[in-house]
Amino acid sequence: MTDVPVVRVGFADYDHTRDLWNGRVTSPDVTLECTVPDKAGEVFRRFAEGEWDAAEVSLASVTERIGAGDDSLVLLPVFPVRAFRHGAIWVGAGFPGGPEDLAGKRIGITAWTQTSGVFVRGLLASRYGLVLRDVRWFQGGLDSPRGEVRSPQGGLFDITHVPDRPLGAMLADGQLDAVISSQPPAAFTGGNGPVKRLFAKWTFEEMSYVEATGVYPIMHALAVRREFLRRQPQVADVLVQIFTEAKDRAVARATQVSVPAYPLPWTPSNANRTQHFLGADVWPYGVESSRTTLEAFLGYAEEQGITPRRLAVEELFVR
Incomplete structure (x- = not known):
């Protein structure tokens, strides 16, 4: 019997990741060991210092690294933070x-x-x-x-x-x-x-x-250390699957009208209005559903000197 790999992962405290660390979303194919600091900045620092196998990262910072030829991290199309600015x-x-x-x-x-x-x-x-x-x-x-x-x-x-x-x-x-x-x-x-x-x-x-x-800005993505993926290549797809399930559960909570899940008035009506602009999935994961945003970002990155050339979307997520 093959041992189930343990994945140590760090991310900040969001409702759409909460079911991962509280054990409500699991997979028979991996064992998650989650660390949930209060702020994303602490996640970035600790991951850069070598902690964890996977973590939430700044999209711009990792794109800059990839553009400079550093392939030590692999991005997954999981986006813990999206925000219009x-x-x-x-x-x-x-x-x-x-x-x-x-x-x-x-x-x-x-x-x-x-x-x-x-x-x-x-x-x-x-x-x-x-x-x-x-x-x-x-x-x-x-x-x-x-x-x-x-x-x-x-x-x-x-x-x-x-x-x-x-x-x-x-x-x-x-x-x-x-x-x-x-x-x-x-x-x-x-x-x-x-x-x-x-x-x-x-x-x-x-x-x-x-x-x-059609641009829905992405701030943060999930990254996995390439060295870890070389040993456990199947982990990438499993992480996308369970992070997506946790996110979908959070969206369902936000849109339920009978018993509001958040201590804010009008949350369900605001969520429904958001679906008018963004579609049923108000927080999409995956490359194709976010391609317009990623293409725009990579164009900005080249124009602003973050990368020496315009990267292709696939270069961010290549394995």
């Missing part, structure tokens, strides 16, 4: 216009090779004509100073490291015109403070965006 563009309260008016301006970023930033810059360029090379980019910490972070090579973009002032404070003081960040700057109070979102009705912008483009 129109609401991640912050401007000063007196900013006079829309996205087109960011041309040639000063924009803060916390890191260039960050998936949310790649998608935001991509949508600004593709939808609103922003010429990324004409922008003056300032890289630093959002609400506290931050040590220098590696930027794209080759001088393609005008990127200045800011070691002594947080970007949020610079935006509030008028030293920056905008900041791209999935987290709101501390200067954003939600009212009449010095910082506001570029898109006041960002959710509606995101709905229009997905209807027009």
